Amino acid sequence: MKVYISADIEGVAGVVSPQQGQPGNAEYERARRLMTEEVNAAIAGAFEGGATEVLVNDSHGPMSNIIPELLDPRADLILGKPKPFNMAAGLTRDFAAVFLVGHHAAASNFGVLAHTTNSFAFREVRLAGRALGEPGIYGAYAGQLGVPVALVTGDDRLVEEARDLFPQAEAVCVKTALSNRAARQMAVEKARAAIAAGARQALANLRAMRPFTIPGPFVAEFVMNSPALADQGAVLPPARRQDATTLAFACADAAEAVGWMTALSAMSAVLR
Known part of the structure; x- marks a missing residue:
């Protein structure tokens, strides 16, 4: 095991x-x-x-x-x-x-x-409308x-x-x-x-024990800590700007959501 x-x-x-x-x-x-x-x-x-x-x-x-x-x-x-x-x-x-x-x-x-992941970057992360850490x-x-x-x-x-x-x-x-x-x-x-x-x-x-799942496809939303951080992340072609600080990505599954979250977190370093 x-x-x-x-x-x-x-x-x-x-x-x-x-x-x-x-x-x-x-x-x-x-x-x-x-x-x-x-x-x-x-x-x-x-x-x-x-x-x-x-x-x-x-x-x-x-x-x-x-x-x-x-x-x-x-x-x-x-x-x-x-x-x-x-x-x-x-x-x-x-x-x-x-x-x-x-x-x-x-x-x-x-x-x-x-x-959540990066205290400088994210105010909230939502998968399929559900706020998650x-x-x-x-x-x-x-x-x-x-x-x-x-x-x-x-x-x-x-x-x-x-x-x-x-x-x-x-x-x-x-x-x-x-x-x-x-x-x-x-x-x-x-x-x-x-x-x-x-x-x-x-x-x-x-x-x-039962696995926790979020069936895909779903939308992952990343509420950034500032408009500048959202500006930075919005350059990614799949990103959809929802408001001054929120970026949305269509995801097939949780693996894709993790990938976009990791990318946004890494990109935020430019603005530190």
């Missing part, structure tokens, strides 16, 4: 500030260690639950945050960017389950460091492959979003959001124990 882990940093216990997600400072070095250990907890729980193979995809920012020498050696690791399908790089139909570890709430929502967007891509999201870990706001998308999945809350940059944290050892237990339980209940 193969398990895929998409690992982010904002939903990790002990992480509350943008500085902790940006390389080049002591707080980031602490945060990446915390991230690595939460991923290790999910790996351990997966193997205890019957996994025969685990693949971890580093899915935050530079996508080279997880410390390889500290990672459980039973798991393989994808590092670096750009890469196909970004936060779902390496996911294929032969995986039994997806774990979303250290994830966060969607842009414009309550939650610790809530955003990274778990929903990449969960829909996994669903397109027939793979269910079986475990989600992060703050209480992320857990609330996930229950609506993946009602059968195990959800582990490691902190309660007090604001966008403050939270009541679970002790890190308790958080890791809860994640390991959640991973075991997720695989025990796997037969009840």
Whole structure:
């Protein structure tokens, strides 16, 4: 049984500030260690639950945050960017389950460091008229492959979003959001124990899991954070400008939506 882990940093216990997600400072070095250990907890729980193979995809920012020498050696690791399908790089139909570890709430929502893919670029992302964060967007891509999201870990706001998308999945809350940059944290050892237990339980209940899907074709809408960002994205020939900040793309499936989102995110760097 193969398990895929998409690992982010904002939903990790002990992480509350943008500085902790940006390389080049002591707080980031602490945060990446915390991230690595939460991923290790999910790996351990997966193997205890019957996994025969685990693949971890580093899915935050530079996508080279997880410390390889500290990672459980039973798991393989994808590092670096750009890469196909970004936060779902390496996911294929032969995986039994997806774990979303250290994830966060969607842009414009309550939650610790809530955003969608790129906090500079996107105010909201909608697929088929439904506002979604990274778990929903990449969960829909996994669903397109027939793979269910079986475990989600992060703050209480992320857990609330996930229950609506993946009602059968195990959800582990490691902190309660007090604001966008403050939270009541679970002790890190308790958080890791809860994640390991959640991973075991997720695989025990796997037969009840159903993939989250958004049937295509549909329209993906990207509400940019400024008209200038929409100006930039509107040069893409398939883009349809809906208003000053919103771009729409006709998509055959979730894979195409991920592709346009990744392209717009990369293009936004020109205006930073």
